Amino acid sequence: MAFVIVGCLLLAMKMLDAGFASTWSWWVILLPFAGAVVWWSFSDAVGLTRRREMDKLDERKEDRRRRQMEALGLNWRRTKRVAVIRETRRVDPPPMTAPKKTTEEERHNRDVITAFLPSRQELPPNHKPTEKAG
Numbered sequence: 001m002a003f004v005i006v007g008c009l010l011l012a013m014k015m016l017d018a019g020f021a022s023t024w025s026w027w028v029i030l031l032p033f034a035g036a037v038v039w040w041s042f043s044d045a046v047g048l049t050r051r052r053e054m055d056k057l058d059e060r061k062e063d064r065r066r067r068q069m070e071a072l073g074l075n076w077r078r079t080k081r082v083a084v085i086r087e088t089r090r091v092d093p094p095p096m097t098a099p100k101k102t103t104e105e106e107r108h109n110r111d112v113i114t115a116f117l118p119s120r121q122e123l124p125p126n127h128k129p130t131e132k133a134g
Contacts, residue, residue, distance in 0.1 A: 001036075003032045003033065003035040003036035003039060004032070004033070004036050006032045007029075007030070007031075007032035007033045007035075007036065010024075010028075010029045010032065011029055011030075014026070014029045
């Protein structure tokens with residue numbers, strides 16, 4: 001849009017023979033219009049124009065929805081309020097306690113118990129646990 005405005009100003013100055021643009025070549029005067037064409041083709045190719053239109057449509061749709069909800073007497077801000085309430089009611093887990101240090105007696109008992117239990121490495125490779133018939 002700025003290219004078009006600058007082009008119009010330069011064109012008016014050239015046509016009225018006023019200011020610095022009256023002595024310039026016509027190519028220089030028409031250059032901002034060419035810049036506008038290039039910019040619009042680029043923005044269309046990239047999708048910038050379509051994205052702006054979609055944003056405008058989404059905004060209008062949201063405004064229309066809010067007006068209708070208010071007209072029906074429904075509170076459209078409820079979801080925000082519920083999110084705030086949930087955030088304030090959130091309970092943090094209790095802090096982790098330090099791991100209990102084992103005493104020498106507990107360590108000895110653990111070693112004794114594990115000494116009598118067969119480890120998986122000691123079992124034969126084809127060993128399957130027996131199932132009790134019931």
